[in-house]
Amino acid sequence: MDSLDLSALSLARDWFAAGHAVWLVTVVDAWGSAPRPPGALLVLRGDGAVAGSVSGGCVEDDLVERVRSGGNGDRPEVLAYGVTSEQAARAGLACGGRLRVLVEPLRDTTWVTEVMDRVSRHERVRRTLSLADGSVSLATAGRDDTFSFDGSTLRALHGPRWRLLVVGAGQLSQAVATMALSLDFEVHACDPRDSYHAAWRIPGATLHRGMPDDVALALGLDAHTAVAALSHDRKLDDLVLLEALKSPAFYVGALGSRRNDADRRERLGQFDLSADQIARLRGPIGLDLGGRTPAEIALSVMSEVVAVRHGSPLARRRPLTEATP
Known part of the structure; x- marks a missing residue:
């Protein structure tokens, strides 16, 4: 996770503390000319405000429409963009890029604060999210650790590699x-x-x-x-x-x-x-x-x-x- 994504994560904590509904959107797979790599993060607020990015802008627009129409639930879910020609054109990925993103509701910011504190000490942290129950755990990450998603578990990295x-x-x-x-x-x-x-x-x-x-x-x-x-x-x-x-x-x-x-x-x-x-x-x-x-x-x-x-x-x-x- 780069510094821009960390800034978005910090903002997610602030929005949550202010009483907003907040979702984290993480790129889990990218093919072709998709502009952001796996692990890239976007933070989505209940009123449609965003921080960070997962594409050049058009996927973000679709995500904003989802949250404004009440399309985001209270459990993690995976969305695919660019899989069909119709989706590619609608999401601005007509050049051939495809990506999947994981949308997860932010339920607690204790782990966010711990991540920010540890990264400020130049530590590298691995966050593990279970899609089955939405639970989050943190552990020290090695320099050879990489981002991964197997369909049921997300392992994201925070801090300098x-x-x-x-x-x-x-x-x-x-x-x-x-x-x-x-x-x-x-x-x-x-x-x-x-x-x-x-x-x-x-x-x-x-x-x-x-x-x-x-x-x-x-x-x-x-x-x-x-x-x-x-x-x-x-x-x-x-x-x-x-x-x-x-x-x-x-x-x-x-x-x-x-x-x-x-x-x-x-x-x-x-x-x-x-x-x-x-x-x-x-x-x-x-x-x-x-x-x-x-x-x-x-x-x-x-x-x-x-x-x-x-x-x-x-x-x-x-x-x-x-x-x-």
Whole structure:
């Protein structure tokens, strides 16, 4: 569940507390060009107000009509859209997309408050809903847990699945951290240099003051973690790379020019890294978007991270010039 869905869930709690009837609508299956993935959430109020989304808007319109006409019941139910050509046209899915959504009445918000509290502590939570009786239970979710629905039980995930470790706490790192947070990454920054700590002002990101290799080991880099070495201090950047390139981290990149990248790879080759491990390094870091400011470079870095995460083909990397710190 991303931050927009969490915001909708928080609003559902407020509406319920104000005395409104509230339903949660969750995408449980999506095929073709359906715009929202499984797990996406919409909150529907008894007077037709909505928060969040499950499609581009037309499915939402149909759901609003249902609630205004009294079509929503007091038990969870599954609705299908786009199954027939008539439904596809009516629901705005004529381009071929299909989706099923689960509509459940919100009966109690105790679990919502617990989810919000645990996610604020960077925990990942699994919510299990039984369609038979509408009961909800919560448990700690692992990073390998995924959303699932088998027709009788919904297992939805709340909280960040993806992590980013940034080495360096300078202006560029702050821009990258801010952008990563907006993309629903759990963000950790590491910089042992005291002179950079006072200017760190990124709410929601954790700043570590230890050495980068120690921080990387403590975090336990896994297949849902990206690492960006941005300190512009080769000693610090090399330390995290020595650990990250041996880990399952899905993305490992480092700031610098092509010349610096070649020198870095030569240095790394003097340690206990194989040629295949060194080849995992993405450098110069980021896609070549032509930008020079910290915010533009941060965009190029996070664009590459997201592309790698989704397995999308990458554009040309940054040019020969040194990236501006």
